[in-house]
Amino acid sequence: MSIPKEPRQLMINVMYIVLTALLALNVSAEVFNAFDMVYEGLSKSSAALDQQNTAIPEQIKARAKAKPEYARYAERVPTVSQYGKEITTYIDDMMIYLIDQNGDKDGTISDGDYIFIDGVKTKKFKGERNFDIVTNYLINQKKGQELHDKILEYREKFLSLIDEKDRATFDVGLNIDDETWKKSHMRRNDWADFTFSHMPLTATLPIFAKFKNDAKSAQAAVLNYLLSKVGGEDVVLDRFTVMSSPKRSYVIKGETFETEVFLSASASSASNTGVSISINGQRVAVDQNGVAIWKAAATSLGRKPYTATVSVTNPVTGKTDSYKRDFEFEVGERSVTVSASKMNVFYIGVENPVEVAAAGISSNELKVSMSGGGGGSISRASNGSYNVTVKTPTRPGEFANVVVSAPGVNYSSPFRVKPIPIPVAKLGDNLGGQINAGAFKAQRGLIPTLEGFDFDAKCQVEGFRIVRVPRRDDPRPAVNAGGSYKNEAQNLVNQATPGDRYYFENVRCKCPGWPAAREVNSLTFLIQ
Secondary structure, three states: OOOOOOHHHHHHHHOOHHHHHOOOOOOOOOHHHHHHHHHHHHHHHHHHHHHHHHHHHHHHHHOOOOOOOHHHHHOOHHHHHHHHHHHHHHHHHHHHHHHHOOOOOOOOOHHHHEEEEEEEEEEOOOOOOOHHHHHHHHHHHOOHHHHHHHHHHHEEEEEOOOOOOHHOOOOOOOOOOOOOEEEOOOEEEEEEEHOOOOOHHHHHHHHHHHHHHHHHHHHHHHHHHHHHHHOOOOOOOOEEEEEEOOOOOOOEEEOEEEEEEEEEOOOOOOOEEEEEEOOOEEEOHHHHHHHOEEEEEEEOOOEEEEEEEEEEOOOOOEEEEEEEEEEEEEEEOOOOOOOOOOOEEEOOOEEEEEEEEEOOOOOOOOEEEEEEOOOOOOEEOOOOOEEEOOOOOOOOOOOOEEEEEOOOEEEEEEEEEEEOOOEEEEEEEEEOOEEHHHHHHOOOOOOEEOOOOOOOOOOEEEEEEEEEOOEEEEEEEOEOOOOOHHHHHHHHHHHOOOEEEEEEEEEEEEEEOOOOOOOOOEEEEEEE
């Protein structure tokens, strides 16, 4: 039994043509759902390959008994299965590690790795949008390049089981594309960097599933080759499944949905079985590889079901059997979401990080700018997000707008603009009250603190007035410039004895974006 080689490769590879283009975008939940659909579809294809790889060895064993010269082919079967298990286990271990590192890190895939909603476990893994762990493991720790080398190693191992005279023309299927990344304008360091850099977890899993299916297909190809060598040519078809391989399962309104529909079957490469394919009752032309391409215009939104029917005519008996299966794709619209990474306010004097999520829009088509009040400007950050800087506060009803434009999209998100909040002046960690004389003298001045402020803003104390009130003496003041004690203020601090009171008054601070210093809180200390 054999799956025709070209359709099998098309089935596995065509679903990934657009993945690389999507990785640069902070995509919406709908697109992440599309990745999940691809991963689920590949898992089903993997199960079909497992059935085939389990059934064929027994057929080879049975047919090898017919002639003594067939024994040498039957002897290779355990090695084929061993190679298949080794490479798929290796890939599984990498997948388990990435999923677990985004979950409960217990070394296995368990409930702690899944997302629960209202106490119910979903099919989604934690950290599905996280690309830090993927990039660190596969790029920084060189595991991606190790996978590259392992795939090529097992390609050669599978080929070693093919007779030498047949190797040049035998398509094992398991391979690495080392040409695309070298020619890419993105200038990646190696294949792993091109394939996995900044890849979210939910987009990485379908790629690993693809490599697993490649390995299983290679195993099936070698087994079918061995079966053909022990007289398997007379097996026409005995196990079938209809497959649909869309270029994308999520398409944008106005675009065209395209998919390859073909029969995945256990058959020899010499089979002259007759195959006809129809979609929703309408016959579609089948090429010499047994593949039919069906196209449907995406004219409305929502899920679009379709039914594929494959009819197979046995060339020996003339009997025709039909196999039917339902599929669906989803039509969506381009959309944009803009959100501040920290809060829905822009602050003057600091960089305000902003996330722009764009579904169905190429990064080359995406234009991001500022309008409205606040005197804002926006720039692209190295990590793919954006930074906004503003100059003036907005009045009531006025907003600074982040404007996102692309073909068919014009989106504006409003934000208020405020100055950095007034800091709290502290002496060390103290706001006032009783303090030990030694601890009081150990401090070097006042420090402004922005409590609960998430941005990287450094405020400065411009100056203050310090007054020492000895227990039985007149007050002794000093004016200090800056936050650190100068000579006169330091002398007053050094004289601190139990019972003295110290007052820090007229404390003035200046923060980034402030036109002038402002007076902040006063502090009072009783020396113990």
